[in-house]
Amino acid sequence: MEKYQILVKCERLDSVLDDWIKSGKCDITLRIAKTKGCRVIETTDALYAARIVKYLLAAERVNIVKTSV
Numbered sequence: 001m002e003k004y005q006i007l008v009k010c011e012r013l014d015s016v017l018d019d020w021i022k023s024g025k026c027d028i029t030l031r032i033a034k035t036k037g038c039r040v041i042e043t044t045d046a047l048y049a050a051r052i053v054k055y056l057l058a059a060e061r062v063n064i065v066k067t068s069v
Contacts, residue, residue, distance in 0.1 A: 004049035
């Protein structure tokens, strides 16, 4: 299983959360990033991660972590 860690600037976070509330059918986790003024969104849903990157244009950086089940 893969976990997607998406770095998002705080000013773009509202649009991502609004979209997730309306159409998101997956779990996300928000956490504070080491980068000032940014947050990290974590999800295991590849389609929603791609939506954040391509449709919402909110990603500054994406990290993919392989996890064992």
